[in-house]
Amino acid sequence: MGTSTYELRCRECGKTWGNQPRSICEDCFSPLEITYDYDSLRPRISRELFASRAPNIWRYRELLPLPAGFQPSLPVGFTPLVGAPRLGAKIGSRRLLIKNDAVCLPTLSFKDRVVAVALANARSFGFDTVACSSTGNLANSVAAQAAREGLKAWIFIPSDLEPAKILGTQVFGAELVRINGSYDHVNRLCSQIADEPLSGERGWGFVNVNLRPYYAEGSKTVGYEIAEQLGWRLPDNIVVPMAGGSLITKIKKAFDELILLGLVDPKPVKFFGAQASGCSPISTAIKQYSSEIEPQRPKTIARSLAIGNPADGHYALRAITKSGGWAEDVSDPEVVSGIQLLAEAEGIFTETAGGVTVGTARKLIQQDRILPDETTVLCITGNGLKTTDVLADQYQAETPIAPKLAEFEAYLAAKAGALPAAVAAASTAAFA
Numbered sequence: 001m002g003t004s005t006y007e008l009r010c011r012e013c014g015k016t017w018g019n020q021p022r023s024i025c026e027d028c029f030s031p032l033e034i035t036y037d038y039d040s041l042r043p044r045i046s047r048e049l050f051a052s053r054a055p056n057i058w059r060y061r062e063l064l065p066l067p068a069g070f071q072p073s074l075p076v077g078f079t080p081l082v083g084a085p086r087l088g089a090k091i092g093s094r095r096l097l098i099k100n101d102a103v104c105l106p107t108l109s110f111k112d113r114v115v116a117v118a119l120a121n122a123r124s125f126g127f128d129t130v131a132c133s134s135t136g137n138l139a140n141s142v143a144a145q146a147a148r149e150g151l152k153a154w155i156f157i158p159s160d161l162e163p164a165k166i167l168g169t170q171v172f173g174a175e176l177v178r179i180n181g182s183y184d185h186v187n188r189l190c191s192q193i194a195d196e197p198l199s200g201e202r203g204w205g206f207v208n209v210n211l212r213p214y215y216a217e218g219s220k221t222v223g224y225e226i227a228e229q230l231g232w233r234l235p236d237n238i239v240v241p242m243a244g245g246s247l248i249t250k251i252k253k254a255f256d257e258l259i260l261l262g263l264v265d266p267k268p269v270k271f272f273g274a275q276a277s278g279c280s281p282i283s284t285a286i287k288q289y290s291s292e293i294e295p296q297r298p299k300t301i302a303r304s305l306a307i308g309n310p311a312d313g314h315y316a317l318r319a320i321t322k323s324g325g326w327a328e329d330v331s332d333p334e335v336v337s338g339i340q341l342l343a344e345a346e347g348i349f350t351e352t353a354g355g356v357t358v359g360t361a362r363k364l365i366q367q368d369r370i371l372p373d374e375t376t377v378l379c380i381t382g383n384g385l386k387t388t389d390v391l392a393d394q395y396q397a398e399t400p401i402a403p404k405l406a407e408f409e410a411y412l413a414a415k416a417g418a419l420p421a422a423v424a425a426a427s428t429a430a431f432a
Contacts, residue, residue, distance in 0.1 A: 005036055005037045005040055005041055005062070006019070006034050006035065006036045006037070006065045007019055007034070007035060008020070008022070008032045008033070008034060008035075008213055009032065009033065009034075009035040010025035010027070010028060010030050010031075010032055011030050011031050011032065011033055011315070012025070012028055012030035013025060013027055013028045013030065015027055015028075016035075017032060019065070020125070021121075021122075021125045021127075021205060021210040021211055022210055023209060023210055023211075023212040023213055031212075031213075031311070031312075032213045033213050033216070034065045034213050034214065034216075034217050036063070036257075038257070038260055038261060041062055041063070041261065042261055042262065044062060045062050045063070045261065045263075046263075047228075047232055047263055050224075050228065051228075054075060055075075055078040056072075056074075056075040056076055056077050056078050057076050057077035057078065057113055057116065057117075057218065057221040058072045058075075058076075059078070060220075060221055060224050063220065063224070063254075063257060064117055064217055064218070064220070064221075065117065065121065065213075065214050065217050066117070066120050066121075067120065067121060067123075067124035070120050070124070072116070072120070073148060073149070074105065074106060074112075074116060074145065074148060075105060076104065076105055076106070076112050076113055076116045077104060077105075077112070077113050077116075077221050077225065078225055079099065079100050079101050079103055079104050079225070080098075080099075080100045080103065081097055081098070081099050081100070081225065081226060081229040081230070081377070082097065082098050082100060082346075083096070083097055083098075084096045084097060084098045084345070084346050084378070086345040086346060087341065087342060087345040087346050087358070090341060090345055091341075091358075091361060091362040091365055092362075092365040092366070092372055093361075093365055093370065093372055093374075093376055094372045094373055095372075095373060095374060095375045095376060096361075096376050096378065097235070097375070097376070097377045097378070098342075098346065098348060098377075098378050098380055099222060099225070099226055099377055099378065099379050099380065100348055100380050101113075101222070101379070101380060101381050101382065102348060102349065102350050102351070102354065102380050102381075102382060102383040102384065103383070106141075106144050106145065106148070107137070107140040107141045107144050107168065108140075108382065108383035108385070108386070109137035109140065109141065109351075109381055109382035109383065109386070110137075110219070110222060110247070110379075110381040110382070111137040111138045111140070111141040111382075112141045112144075112145070113218040113219060113221050113222065114138075114141075114207070114215045114216065114217075114218035114219055115138065115141040115142050115145050115207060115215070115218070116145060116218060117214055117215060117217055117218035118130075118205070118207040118208075118211045118214050118215035118218070119142075119145050119146065119149055119151065119207070120214075121205075121211060121214040122151065122205035122207070122211060123149065123151070125205060125211075127151070127203070127204060127205035128151060128152060129151065129152040129153070129154065129204045129205070130142060130146050130151050130152070130153055130154075130204065130205045130206075130207060130211075131153065131154040131155065131156065131190065131193075131194075131204045131205070131206045131207070132155060132156065132190070132206060132207045132208050133156045133157075133183065133186040133187040133189070133190040133206075133208060133209075134155060134156070134157050134183075134186075134208075135157070135158070135161070135183050135243065135303050135304045135305070135306055135307065136157070136161050136162060136165035136303060136304050136386065137165070137304055137351075137381075137382050137386070138207070138208065139155045139157055139161075139165060139168075139169040139174075139176075140165060140168040140169055140172075140386075142155060142174070142207055143155055143168075143169045143170075143171075143172035143173070143174035144172045146172070146174065147172045147173055147174075152175075153172070153173075153174035153175065154174065154175045154177065154204065155169050155174045155175065155176050155177065156177045156179060156186050156189065156190050157169075157176065157177070157178055157179065157186060158178075158179060158181060158182055158183050158185075158186055158303075158306075159178040159179060159180050159181075160303070161178075161303060162303060162386060162387050162389055163389065164385065164386045164387065164388060164389070165386050165387075168386065182297065182298055182306070182308060183298070183306055183307050183308075184295070184307065184308050184309045187208075187209075187307075187311075190206055190208075190209055191206075191209050193206070194206045194209040194210045212311075216246050216250055216312075217250065219246060219247045219250035219251065219254075220250045220251070220253055220254035220257070221254070222247070222250075222251050222254070222379065223250070223251040223252070223253070223254025223255050223258075224254050224258065226238070226251075226377055227254075227255065227258050227263070227264050230375075232258075232263060232264050233264060233265070233267070234255055234258075234264055234265075234267045234269050235269060235375045235376060235377045236269065236270065236374035236375045236376060237269070237270045237271075237272060237325070237370050237374055237375070237376040237377070238251060238269060238270075238271055238272065238376070238377045238378075238379065239272045239273075239274055239357055239360060239361045239364065239370075239376065239377070239378045239379065240271065240272070240273060240274065240357070240379045241273075241274045241275070241305055241353040241354070241356050241357045241379065241381055242273045242274060242275050242282050242283070242305065242310070242316055242327070243304065243305040243306070243307045243310065243353075244307050244310045244311045244312050244313070245273075245282055245310040245311065245312035245313045245314075245315060245316030245317075246311070246312040246316075247379070247381070248271055248273055248316050248319055248320070249312055249315045249316055249319050251271075251379075252269075252271055252319045252323070255269055268323065268324070269323060270323050270324050270325040270370075271319050271320050271323045271325040272320070272325045272326055272327065272328070272360070272361075272364055272369070272370070273286065273316060273320050273325070273326075273327035273328075273360075274327070274328065274329070274330075274356045274357045274359075274360035274361070275305060275327065275328075275329040275356065275360075276300035276301075276302035276305050276306070276329055276330060276331075276332070276335060276352075276356050277300070277329040277330060277331045277332075278298060278299040278300025278301075278302070278306075278331075278332065279296055279298035279299070279300045279302070279305060279306045279307065279308055280296065280329035281293050281294060281295060281296045281308060281309070281310055281313060282310055282313050282316050282317055282327060283327035283328055283329040284296075284329075285313075285317055286317060286320060286321065286326060286327035287327065287328075291314075291317070293310065293313040293314060293317065295308050295309040296308040296309075300332060300335075301332045301335060301336075301352055301387075301390045302332075302335055302352040302353055302355070302356050303352065303387075304351060304352060304353045304381075304382060304387075305352075305353050305356060325369075326364065326367075326369050327360075328360045328363045328364055328367075329356075329360065330355075330356055330359035330360055330363065334355075334359040335352050335355035335356055335359060335390070336355060336390060336391065336394065337355070337359065338350075338354065338355035338356065338357070338358035338359035338362070339351075339352065339354065339355035339358075339384060339390070339391065340391075340394070341358055342354060342355075342358050342380070343384070348380060349383065349384030349385065350380045350382065350383070350384050351381075351382040351383055351384050351386045351387040352387045352390055353381050353382055354380040354381065354382065354384070357378050357379060357380060357381075358378065361376070361378055
């Protein structure tokens with residue numbers, strides 16, 4: 001590997017490609033990924049080394065593809081891993097935890113992790129313009145971090161994206177291109193642009209096209225953090241939402257690396273994938289015991305997961321089945337129910353992808369695929385403030401009352417009449 005501890009390697013034929021902005025092997029046309037010189041890394045890293053550093057993804061810098069001399073400017077990651085006893089009681093798990101990337105900096109989704117690593121390499125490869133195809137969260141993150149790093153940004157999105165995610169991209173000054181089509185149409189266009197550098201320019205760094213192998217490695221930090229936050233142990237189960245399928249494969253890679261490097265004890269972890277029924281190519285293949293993934297035309301409120309032809313679908317399928325896990329999908333009403341359930345039980349407001357994860361976890365527990373006393377982590381990947389439109393018809397605005405005690409007592413009495421008897425009695429007694 002020369003002087004670097006990492007380089008690109010083809011996932012299928014194994015040919016190495018050094019470090020450059022490319023994602024496909026020219027020999028066999030298979031995807032490239034970053035591989036590391038673990039033998040040279042092993043004596044240089046330890047639990048104590050990581051713990052001595054600031055709580056962000058950069059504490060694991062030796063296990064990320066970062067160019068020499070890179071100095072981060074944002075404290076991305078190290079989001080909370082919190083117990084979820086009330087949610088667990090409702091869905092049937094006694095050892096349930098939430099990995100809450102709904103509070104990840106700077107744009108409240110796990111995409112901040114992958115973009116941070118991608119942009120670290122964009123600059124070193126000579127790009128002054130970064131771009132992406134996105135279902136929303138990636139758009140927000142690329143726009144924000146490009147602004148922070150002084151890079152120009154071009155964002156390509158399906159035209160039906162949630163208004164909050166569109167606004168959350170435009171505010172950072174990025175150029176926004178809306179496409180009449182699905183994410184798969186958008187991504188295809190971006191791949192064509194990435195392959196044809198603009199005339200007179202050095203080309204653009206598309207974080208999920210020509211920078212994709214570097215970008216994807218940022219997802220590993222979710223796995224590193226979970227292990228460290230569990231006291232350098234691995235969970236029994238992990239439930240991960242799937243769009244392109246990369247996140248679940250990279251969390252598995254993180255766990256495998258920690259075992260290989262002696263940072264955690266070996267342990268089997270079951271990986272469970274979560275999709276929306278309106279776009280479930282990976283979960284459909286799993287449930288049909290098929291090794292082939294049939295593309296689908298997305299039709300779901302969970303737009304951040306609406307990728308009908310998942311780039312890493314086969315690798316996600318392999319990670320799930322080899323671990324003894326499973327995949328499930330949930331309807332749009334179940335997505336909304338999952339959002340509400342998590343919010344009411346644990347005070348965590350998640351976007352639609354989180355509703356998919358909660359709803360899927362409930363199904364898996366009902367199917368006895370996840371057992372009540374196993375340690376189970378749910379990955380919540382984005383914030384509910386990004387998808388408030390799906391809840392618009394779920395709540396009615398209360399009629400205002402005058403600021404008078406008599407008005408409130410009448411209001412309370414009316415409320416009590418609409419409540420179950422036991423709850424009404426308790427509410428009235430509280431003000432007696």
